[in-house]
Amino acid sequence: MHIDIRPIETYAEYRACEQLQKLVWGDEFVVPLNLLTTVQRNGGLVLGAFIGQELVGFVFGFLARTADGRLKHASHMAAVRPDLRDSRVGERLKRAQREFALAQDLELMTWTFDPLLARNAHFNIHKLGAICRTYLRNVYGPEPELVDGILPSDRFQVEWWLVQSPITRPAAELIATAPLINPSLDAPPHITGAPILRLRIPSDFVKLQQHDPSAAQAWRYHVRACAEAAFAANYVVVDFIRSESQYVLVKPDA
Structure with a gap:
């Protein structure tokens, strides 16, 4: 299966980006064609993955600044057709996005993801090598929290240092003996001061949400407390x- 990675160009391809968003996330938060085209023409990136002429994945990002004024690439969205999620399409898109940012003389890319999704954590943190030290509460709502039983949309904001991580x-043998921040779901965060800590999350949070909403809610607030304390x-x-x-956390000054 040959997959071609290239910038989105035509009206039909931008419309395909809209349709892929709906397929992956539904109709509520679709980034429209007019915004995608404007960003593409003004220093941002809308990059597609194609099988033949069919769009099967895309990433969307733009030039931004950190709180201290450093220029960065803010990656807002990455989508892959559900039946191709294990075919490395997402990884190829992110690697191509990295090359685009490097060509702009940028060293940092950031984006957000739900810290309770183990699959995304594995991809973003373990595979790509991003790091995280920022927890964002309820980024996309709802307000007030838990309206109609919808969980708050908490996110990790990750930093992907494109040349070298700071x-x-x-080593694996040191991680194996590191204490858990959360040995019990009912206990407060256990921040020991050790140089390495571990933070566990559910192995399948999506399934937990479907079958035990009260447990999913407990995990949301539990991981929020643990991550913010760490x-x-x-x-x-x-x-x-x-x-x-489990996440692995280090204290750089320890």
Whole structure:
């Protein structure tokens, strides 16, 4: 199966981006054609993955600044047709997006994802090598929280340092003995001050939401408390262990 990665160009291809968003996320938060085309023409990027003439994935990002004024590429959206999620289309798109940002002399790309989604954590943190030290509460609503039983849309904001990460991953043998921040769902965060900590999440949060909404809600607020406490203590997420469904955090100054 040959997959071609290239910028979106035609009206039909931009419309295909709209349709792919609806397929992946529904109708509520579709980035429309007029915004996609404007960003593409003004220093941003709308990059597509094609099989023949059919769009099967795309990424969308734009030039932005960090809080301290550093220029960066803000990656807002990445979508892949559901039946192709295990075919490395997403990884190829992100790698191509990296090359685009490097060509603009940028060293940093950021984006957000739900920290309770193990699949996304594995891809963003373990595979791509992004790090995280920022927790954002309820980015997309609802307001007030939990209206109609909808969970708050909390997110990790990750940093993907495109040349070299400022923080290295610890060795596996050190991670294995690191204490858990959350040995119990009912206990407060256990921030020990150790140089390495682990934070566990459900292995399949989507299924948990479907079958036990009250447990999903408990996990949302539990991980929020744990991550915020860890980041306040200057810990940084540097890896994700898929087999254990655990984040690995380090304290750079320890």
